[in-house]
Amino acid sequence: MRRRVLLAWGGGAGRGHVVTLKVMAEALGNQYDYDAALCRMDHAAELSHLCDAVYPSAGLYNQRQLRKAAGSPGTATWGDFLGDLVFAYPERLQLQFDWWVEVLRTRRIDLLVADFAPVSMLAARALGIPSVCVGTGYSAPPPGMDAFPILLSQYSTLVHDEAVLLDNVNALLKRAGAAPMDCLSDVYRASVSMPRTIRQLDPYDGMRAESLLPPLNEAVPRSTGTGEEIFVYFSTAETAYAPIVEALCAVKLPVRAYLPGADADLLARLARAGVTVETAPVAADLIAMRTRLMLNAGQHGTLCMGLGLGLPQLAFPQHLEHEYHARRAAELGAVDIVPYRSWEADRIVAAIDDMHADGDRTVRVRALSEALDPDLFGNIGALVRGRVEPLLA
Template sequence: MSHIHLCWELGGGLGHAGRLKMLAQALLARGHRVTLSLRDLMSTHALLADSDVPKLQAPVWLHDAVGLPPSGNLAEIVFHCGYLEPAALRGMVAGWRDLFAVLQPDLVVGDFAPTALLAARSMGLRSASVGNGFFSPPPGQPLPAWQQGVEARLISSEARMLATANAMLAEFGAQPYQHAAEVFLGDLPLLCTWPELDHCELRCDAEWFGPSFAAEGGLPPYWPEAAGEGRKVFAYLKASHRAHGAVLKALLEEGCRVLAYVPEVAAGAMPPVLDERIVYADAPVSLPFALAEADLCVCHAGEATLAQSLLAGVPLLMLPSHTEQFLTARRVAMLGAGYNAALLTPDSDWRAALQPLLSDDSYRNAARAFAARHQGFSQQQMNAVLAERLEHLLV
């Protein structure tokens, strides 16, 4: 039996914790000891409550980096988390090293956890990464860029990030990274997405395992009955998105029956729209059951919700809130299985955006074609394969 420590350091939402939960279950089933370190213990508590593994607070960056331009690649994202200067990163690396010294893991697995992987390398610990294409860049290549016209700046940023990481490794006599992408990958990168959803559109010769998410659990869906035969729409929206109320209002104006999970409303906030044709869930909803009945899914293009919607053959209206979600939404729009509403504002004509999704069969046909291509996909089988690959590092 080996001790495998799973880490989540950067990024938001429940997708990271859900992926690690599924992987932990597969590793436990194979007789390994598993521990977790999580960026957010509060929001993940309910999701992980039935996981009988120790859950620890991950070392996380708590300071604002001011004066930086909008991030154009992964290097500039981690500039906000200590990678501008070795002096800033030193405390974070020390925190991870102390954690590993106490836990004594045989293998460290990071989910968007570059500093955890760096600390593991500095200690001679074997490491791996799991994650989607956004924070799993192609090895041996320049970091993917999502801004145009600033190529020189991005090259400089990548070099600076790599120099900062290598300065930390030099302090502990560890082997330096040769490429910036290695900071995010560990000894064994496991790419948890499909080619159609891969943020890096030019990736070649990769092994795509498929998205990993925790599909079980959640409330049974309950649809409003007052709207009769109106289309059923499942909406997972956050109040932090300025247009969430405008979208719900437009759905009602289109005669839809809406089942909405808005975390802030579930926590006691006032609903943005009150109507007998909309039900607000008190807790996360069982997506497999809700999407089995839905005609449309409205979400922020988070990986878990989006993947499950496509596997159910349900088209999407996507309201991305940050770069990773925008790139995912763009990929789905390219497939013809949804509409990327990133450029719309609260004052936009949301009914005009919704009407084709509700009436044009091409969107549903594209979503169903996606589902057919991946028919038979099994989370349990995929995570068993991931666990087997991780075991190869322990030999």
């Protein structure tokens, strides 16, 4: 009998989650059958040719009541974030758990591949189904940590007590007849953990027992440094910030943009201003050939692509995960950061002009790209099959 794999995405936004699940399925190959349960269906078509069924999942969304009551401090740890999502709310956690248990049972799933889907991993644990934890290093932390570490020093106020969150999980597991966990991070105790990142961007560098999966599917051509375009990739709500749009319309340099989250009116406005608007993802070799500077939100996958291409980047982080990764990339010298919604259009244009004209920065980032090459690229298919196929034997 053919084995069935569930590709699960439970929370977050952006195309990268779907891309990672697609990479996992393509690596394992067509000897297995696939379902996909996705918290957002925006990019579901990218999985439809691989799967028997693609359907909405029980999605994780911020429940901010307790955080607002505490004065709305920034999320301090990943455990603190789990509390916001659902783990501080036992009834909602139970509903999520029950949904995943039902899907795993009725679809007769033999293996779970989970990207930002921690409750699905608890359900698989309770049912004795092997699981693979994927995602970025940020969203796929290692198990066995007594407490999740503070990620950014300026955000150190904890709203949620991990002991309370752990009690909520263990009560859930007890009702399901499963063994309790020793610490909250054990939510991520999968059969195999394969976060896609490099150690330079990994919040848990030095804490993992398993090796990382390279973040890029294949080697991309390194920029020669002769391109002139600004390449813009904003995948969600970045263009809701008016100064970004005003800056893209005002900059005098050639701009090419792929904005899958933008509406038709905004795309038309950019086109009238002279921006080349793309309606599909742009091939890496064309970005390498044409581009001198990348603009993005600090998304992990896009940052890694820019590092592989050897292109400087200007990042506009929209939340703490973006900010964390952008700061780590900035420490490498590859990225400058526009603080969240704090700059007006003229300052953004000036920053674009300055980075575009900085030839020394271009040379340094290309050299950094060469140094990072062994970490960024690898034989993804062979690595995935070698670690995951034994779970389906």
